[in-house]
Amino acid sequence: MLITRQHHPDNLETPAHALLETLTPAHYVRSHFAVPALDAAEFRLKVAGQVASPLSLSLAELRALPATTHVLTLECAGNGRVYLTPKASGVQWEVGAVGTAQWTGVPLRTLLERAGVADNAREVVLVGADEGQMDDPVKSPGHIYYSRSLPLSKALDNVLLAYEMNGEALTPAHGAPLRAIVPGWYGMAAVKWLTEIRVIDHAYQGYFQTVDYARWERQDGLPPVRVPLSEMRVKSQILTPAPHACVQAGEELELCGAAWTGGERTVQRVEVSTDGGQSWQDAEWQQDAAPGVWRHWHLSWTPQQPGEVKLLSRATDSAGQVQPAAHDPHRGSYEVHHIVAVPVTVKAKQEHKEKS
Amino acid sequence: MLITRQHHPDNLETPAHALLETLTPAHYVRSHFAVPALDAAEFRLKVAGQVASPLSLSLAELRALPATTHVLTLECAGNGRVYLTPKASGVQWEVGAVGTAQWTGVPLRTLLERAGVADNAREVVLVGADEGQMDDPVKSPGHIYYSRSLPLSKALDNVLLAYEMNGEALTPAHGAPLRAIVPGWYGMAAVKWLTEIRVIDHAYQGYFQTVDYARWERQDGLPPVRVPLSEMRVKSQILTPAPHACVQAGEELELCGAAWTGGERTVQRVEVSTDGGQSWQDAEWQQDAAPGVWRHWHLSWTPQQPGEVKLLSRATDSAGQVQPAAHDPHRGSYEVHHIVAVPVTVKAKQEHKEKS
Numbered sequence: 126m127l128i129t130r131q132h133h134p135d136n137l138e139t140p141a142h143a144l145l146e147t148l149t150p151a152h153y154v155r156s157h158f159a160v161p162a163l164d165a166a167e168f169r170l171k172v173a174g175q176v177a178s179p180l181s182l183s184l185a186e187l188r189a190l191p192a193t194t195h196v197l198t199l200e201c202a203g204n205g206r207v208y209l210t211p212k213a214s215g216v217q218w219e220v221g222a223v224g225t226a227q228w229t230g231v232p233l234r235t236l237l238e239r240a241g242v243a244d245n246a247r248e249v250v251l252v253g254a255d256e257g258q259m260d261d262p263v264k265s266p267g268h269i270y271y272s273r274s275l276p277l278s279k280a281l282d283n284v285l286l287a288y289e290m291n292g293e294a295l296t297p298a299h300g301a302p303l304r305a306i307v308p309g310w311y312g313m314a315a316v317k318w319l320t321e322i323r324v325i326d327h328a329y330q331g332y333f334q335t336v337d338y339a340r341w342e343r344q345d346g347l348p349p350v351r352v353p354l355s356e357m358r359v360k361s362q363i364l365t366p367a368p369h370a371c372v373q374a375g376e377e378l379e380l381c382g383a384a385w386t387g388g389e390r391t392v393q394r395v396e397v398s399t400d401g402g403q404s405w406q407d408a409e410w411q412q413d414a415a416p417g418v419w420r421h422w423h424l425s426w427t428p429q430q431p432g433e434v435k436l437l438s439r440a441t442d443s444a445g446q447v448q449p450a451a452h453d454p455h456r457g458s459y460e461v462h463h464i465v466a467v468p469v470t471v472k473a474k475q476e477h478k479e480k481s
Numbered sequence: 482m483l484i485t486r487q488h489h490p491d492n493l494e495t496p497a498h499a500l501l502e503t504l505t506p507a508h509y510v511r512s513h514f515a516v517p518a519l520d521a522a523e524f525r526l527k528v529a530g531q532v533a534s535p536l537s538l539s540l541a542e543l544r545a546l547p548a549t550t551h552v553l554t555l556e557c558a559g560n561g562r563v564y565l566t567p568k569a570s571g572v573q574w575e576v577g578a579v580g581t582a583q584w585t586g587v588p589l590r591t592l593l594e595r596a597g598v599a600d601n602a603r604e605v606v607l608v609g610a611d612e613g614q615m616d617d618p619v620k621s622p623g624h625i626y627y628s629r630s631l632p633l634s635k636a637l638d639n640v641l642l643a644y645e646m647n648g649e650a651l652t653p654a655h656g657a658p659l660r661a662i663v664p665g666w667y668g669m670a671a672v673k674w675l676t677e678i679r680v681i682d683h684a685y686q687g688y689f690q691t692v693d694y695a696r697w698e699r700q701d702g703l704p705p706v707r708v709p710l711s712e713m714r715v716k717s718q719i720l721t722p723a724p725h726a727c728v729q730a731g732e733e734l735e736l737c738g739a740a741w742t743g744g745e746r747t748v749q750r751v752e753v754s755t756d757g758g759q760s761w762q763d764a765e766w767q768q769d770a771a772p773g774v775w776r777h778w779h780l781s782w783t784p785q786q787p788g789e790v791k792l793l794s795r796a797t798d799s800a801g802q803v804q805p806a807a808h809d810p811h812r813g814s815y816e817v818h819h820i821v822a823v824p825v826t827v828k829a830k831q832e833h834k835e836k837s
Contacts, residue, residue: 174701250703262618265705266697266811272704323703328684330706335691341622345530347606347679348628349621350686455622 126151130216134158135298139221141364144383145421147412148196148291149224154298155201155216157271157333158257161318165302170236170286174250174324177241184302188288190231195285195308198225198385198419202311202338202354205461213458214261220362223385225419228306230287233280236322242277245326249280251305251314252321263336273314273338274329274353275307283308286319308417309388311354311460313338341455349455357387359448360462361395361422361440371470377427380408385419386442394441395422401435401466408438428471435466482507486572490514491654495577497720500739501777503768504552504647505580510654511557511572513627513689514613517674521658526592526642530606530680533597540658544644546587551641551664554581554741554775558667558694558710561817569814570617576718579739581775584662586643589636592678598633601682605636607661607670608677619692629670629694630685630709631663639664642675664773665744666711667816669694697811705811713743715804716818717751717778717796727826733783736764741775742798750797751778757791757822764794784827791822 127137134156143150165184172180201222203215216222237249252272259265275284285306288295295301300317307314313333334353341349361384372378380399384392391414396405408422428434441447452463483493490512499506521540528536557578562569572578593605608628615621631640641662644651651657656673663670669689690709697705717740728734736755740748747770752761764778784790797803808819 252704263692264810264813266813269704323701325701325703329703330691330708331704332707335686335695335707336619339691345679345681347681347685348608348625348687351688351691352686454620457620457622 127154128221130218136216138218139224141220141367144221144223144362144364145381147421148226152224152226152290152299153201153222155222155312156255156298157259158255160297161254161256163254163302163318163320168302170303170319171321172236172240173321175243175246175326176237176324177243178239180236180240182236184288187231187286187303190235192229193232193285194227194229195306195417196225196227197306197308197417198223199306199312199315200357200360200385202313202459203461205465206458208461208465209452209458215458220364223419227291228285228287229289229292230285230303230306233284233286233305233322234282236286237281237324240324242324243326246277246324247327248274248276248325248329250274250323250325250329250331251316251319252323253316254318254320259332259337265332269332271316271333272331273316273333274325274331275314277324279307309356309390311357313354338459340457340459343455354459357385358460358462359386359390359392359440359442359446360384361392361438361448363436363438363467366436366467366469368467369469371472372428373474374428374431374471375474377425380424380426380436381421382408382438383419383421384438384440386440386446389416390442390444390446391416392420392440392442396439397424398437398439399426399428399434402437405439414443431471431473434469434471436469437464437466439464483510484577486574492572494574495580497576497723500577500579500718500720501737503777504582508580508582508646508655509557509578511578511668512611512654513615514611516653517610517612519610519658519674519676524658526659526675527677528592528596529677531599531602531682532593532680533599534595536592536596538592540644543587543642543659546591548585549588549641550583550585551662551773552581552583553662553664553773554579555662555668555671556713556716556741558669558815559817561821562814564821565808565814565817571814576720579741579775582646583648584641584643585645585648586641586659586662589640589642589661589678590638592642593637593680596680598680599682602633602680603683604630604632604681604685606630606679606681606685606687607672607675608679609672610674610676615688615693621688625688627672627689628687629672629689630681630687631670633680635663665713665746667713669710694815696813696815699811710815713741714816714818715742715746715748715796715798715802716740717748717794717804719792719794719823722792722823722825724823725825727828728784729830730784730787730827731830733781735779736782736792737777737779738764738794739775739777740794740796742796742802745772746798746800746802747772748776748796748798752795753780754793754795755782755784755790758793761795770799787827787829790825790827792825793820793822795820
């Protein structure tokens with residue numbers, strides 16, 4: 126049911142039609158290295174660094190702590206990369222490197238409070254058990270573990286250490302036995318096969334937030350600086366009709382899609398154009414707004430004239446951020462959230478139907 | 482007199498024999514972009530950011546300030562890259578991307594004291610007027626200016642803003658009208674065509690210290706982090722005989738070379754092996770030790786047996802740091818300071834000479 130974009134490691138995308146449901150029946154998989162062999166019985170999560178009392182917890186101890194359940198949308202920071210021109214290297218995701226699941230686990234805050242975060246703590250590094258050599262775009266120094274940091278404020282806010290996905294034990298492909306879930310952030314922060322949490326007193330400059338999964342930002346008129354990717358950007362996708370679909374003039378159909386944004390924001394508006402951007406109409410929502418979760422939208426459309434039509438959608442979030450018309454080169458091959466046209470062909474009314 | 486390693490931008494290397502003098506007669510040139518057109522009459526150096534009184538100074542105003550002169554060795558962080566296996570991309574420097582010159586200018590400290598550095602200042606960004614698009618190893622977001630930061634402590638220590646080189650006005654290729662000179666650091670910190678000094682309250686993450694001119698460092702058992710290149714590493718080079726030279730058994734010759742190190746350290750010892758590393762002998766110095774400047778060394782050698790010989794040299798600095806046997810992959814294609822063998826052929830004694 127998933128589309129294979131890469132084998133070894135597996136990078137699997139959800140087909141567009143499966144994104145029309147609130148919980149994604151087959152959630153995308155983004156891996157950097159082979160799935161590590163972790164024995165759940167032997168598993169320990171270490172919490173160390175700038176803390177008063179380092180911890181080492183078994184899965185049973187983690188499961189014995191008060192649990193939280195969240196429905197959350199994760200989007201891979203490279204989702205939509207196939208729409209970039211010129212072509213960018215990397216996994217050629219179309220629309221399906223995004224999905225929504227129900228995650229159950231222990232709040233990261235619970236463990237940080239138990240360990241006693243020191244006054245000089247600034248970031249929390251999440252280290253996975255998956256490891257290997259990166260060669261592109263810059264060679265890593267031999268084998269490295271996948272790792273990512275969070276600002277302490279985010280780590281203490283709403284990050285989850287999940288051991289269940291949709292009410293069942295996590296599968297190996299999704300990070301079993303333990304995975305970080307970082308609401309409102311791109312998926313690269315949701316470290317899989319999580320084995321260590323390290324509190325540090327400075328900004329972490331690991332491979333996956335400097336060389337990879339980083340963007341450029343201009344600050345104070347200086348040359349651009351490298352900034353780790355973090356919160357998802359406001360985005361909408363048209364899911365039906367499919368690109369290059371044929372539709373019938375004079376026949377009503379439903380334009381459907383999903384929209385989401387990052388941080389604590391919610392997506393507030395989706396406008397749709399059926400004439401390549403000359404005019405726009407507000408779509409209707411299928412769900413209420415909640416931070417960290419997508420909303421499905423729909424709009425009824427009766428094409429009038431035969432011909433080629435470009436369908437567009439444009440989302441606006443609660444901070445007033447709007448999907449841009451073009452991709453921002455500062456974001457490299459990530460954060461692809463500009464408006465992407467879906468071309469469809471409107472066929473003339475079938476004459477035999479009119480005659481009957 | 483310089484060897485062209487790249488045209489547009491010009492990257493020019495000093496031939497080995499010219500490195501035998503204390504002041505390098507033709508100093509290497511490392512450029513990232515085309516030489517910018519700067520009109521000395523219109524030129525202003527801005528000092529801004531976390532300071533009490535921003536400055537804007539003409540060249541005449543800079544020249545009116547008390548000047549300092551230093552003899553300093555600069556080495557390009559990629560010097561010796563041609564000796565890496567497997568081949569690394571980038572300018573294929575041999576031994577001559579290093580040189581020593583006498584620099585005259587204003588201490589950076591003078592300007593920072595005049596501007597009044599704020600209490601929250603942490604780094605000083607040096608911005609050049611040279612600019613362009615970088616494509617390798619990571620695309621820059623459009624055209625960017627060359628820029629590099631220094632910790633505030635180094636900026637207040639011994640950094641020079643030079644307008645003269647070897648007693649003459651700087652040439653355009655060497656950064657006219659103004660260039661930063663950062664003693665004990667690799668050349669990438671010696672920003673040419675310097676037009677702006679910006680004091681900031683955080684760590685700068687510009688292109689030329691994150692994507693480029695950075696290395697990997699392991700801290701506290703975490704996956705490696707990206708660290709800007711800074712101080713030169715201890716290094717020696719054999720300059721005579723040249724690689725693949727033919728020498729005569731039974732005839733005394735002088736092995737000569739240069740050695741240097743970074744920071745405030747000095748190079749204290751050079752050992753030489755004429756048997757591929759089985760035995761070592763201490764070389765003698767031609768100059769006293771001074772931080773930031775190379776020292777020439779020599780050792781008399783009379784080869785005994787005909788055959789192929791590998792000459793090696795190994796420097797030790799005042800901190801006890803020794804040239805390593807192999808290149809450290811954490812340093813990527815930079816900081817190439819391992820021991821490099823110079824192969825020479827020892828020919829048998831010429832019989833006709835013995836007979837005469």
